[in-house]
Amino acid sequence: METKPEKSLNFIHEIIEEDNRTGKYEKRVHTRFPPEPNGYLHIGHAKSICLNFGTAAKYNGKCNLRFDDTNPVKEDVEYVDSIKEDVRWLGFNWEGKELYASDYFETLYEYAEFLIKKGKAFVCDLSVEEIGKYRGTVTQPGKESPYRNRSADENLELFRKMRSGEFPDGEKVLRAKIDMTHPNMLMRDPILYRILHAEHHRTGSKWCIYPMYDFAHGQCDSIESITHSICTLEFEVHRPLYNWFIKELEIYAPQQIEFARLNLTYTVMSKRKLLELVQGGFVSGWDDPRMPTICGLRRRGYTPEAIRNFADIIGVAKRDNMIDVSLLEHCIREDLNKQASRKLAVINPLKLVIENYKESFIEEIDAVNNPENPEAGTRKISFSKVLYIEQEDFMENPPAKFFRLAPGNEVRLKYAYIIKFTGVIKDDTTGKIKEVRCTYDPDTRSGMPLSNRKVKGTIHWVAACNSIEAEVRLYEQLFTKEKSEEVEEGHDFKENLNPSSLQVKRCFIEPSAKQAKPGEKYQFERMGYFCVDPDSSKDKLIFNRTVTLKDSWAKITKA
């Protein structure tokens, strides 16, 4: 039992173990999760959160939560609050208080002056457009700014005036003096500070110049003594620049390691596109259960355990990837199968009358709460003459291998009796089936000596006399294409939106569901896992379908 097969290390943990072997950071492991508070966290962030906090935990290290809040015009406390909530919900804690890049604004400013004095930074008067032109292109070298050779003293004076608010937005910037012909565009005298007369969500109006992300991120990691700065691939090109700052500033050097971000089929992961869906009203909000956001998944009924397990299973590497949602779905099913109490609920009701059952008689029947966990016990459900069954569970002219109710077929009503079809009643004008009639075998109630007779199928049902009504929101993939962003030239990704990603229905549920509270998770037998929506109230129960059960019959019918 103790000899679990050794799980191989991902490439980041390999690096860490090597560093621990060589004593590079005195065997210290200190990571951080550094979001910008300008949007909600999504499942891609969850991968990063699990990686950073998980790595720290694995090596008895620390992991900071730090907000990289260097752009006051895009950031807001609303986002910092939601991010903190989501990280906590996922099951992670950070020591003491969360940190902010804005905590280090003074230090960062001093770093800038240090560079100026060293002759490695200068104040530039070029406009945005001009700076763009001077930068050259990816294949052509850039040109040096005419302001590049100002004296250190002049630069210092100008920079201090920038800070004291003597210039309007955009008038001047502070730039590093590196190399305008560098093949890496980011090394072509990048901007360090810009003038922004804007209210910052934490520092208020104290500053009117703000460091660029590139001038803040690496130094913040350095200030916090981070050992391994884990980030996504797009920052790989920035690494030489961060290293340049660290070297010129002569400060502690963390090690940056990049990994490939998560992509999931049938959804989008970019903040911009997610925002577009919210603002365009294509979803009800950031926490719409169809969204891949943490709050959306939470509302959908996903558990932190399932998400953490998912993050673990998908692994970490450097190559671009596109993970099949079926893996995420597998993770939540696996978790919920063990946890969720079962209920009987009928979503597309069809009236079923048992002809030989006593009128207005009600029987209390035992139902198992969770077959995976005997300790969950049993509950009573009512059985009566008139029931509802699922429309899909009856067919007048069934195809081969249809094991449900049909002329000539016997089926079991889950936890109750075996019934036999006797007839249907149809609407005179439309010809639609209004009710199905059957007889039951009184000796076959579950648990009775003669109840073991084999029947082809078992279907779920609900008593018409006392079942309760509820709203169910049936969710499907948000997009119709695996690669949701794949569109022809000139078309928009929103054209791939799935028009039937949400179907709202009224359903009948056994009365024991009456007390269901928001956030609670159930399995409606044979239908899937459902979670009580926060919009739910005593008077109006609302359930979100987290995911269907695996359905091999559905596969057969589709084929």
Add this chain to the structure above:
RNA sequence: UGUCCUGUGGUGUAACUGGCAACACGUCUGAUUCUGGAUCAGAAGAGUUUAGGUUCGACCCCUAACAGGACAACCA
């Protein structure tokens, strides 16, 4: 017409650091089942982008090609 990164079954990740490819999801069988769920047993599916090279031996090292991605915001 640049620099950097990446290329292993349908998908994702492995391969004890050079000894002819494993695990998970998915797919398909069969068993079992009062959820066509769960569970159990099994199968198919890659010879590691290509071409050279080093080596007794290469997924692993070297070279080149090809393919994909990133980079030209006073965004992060």
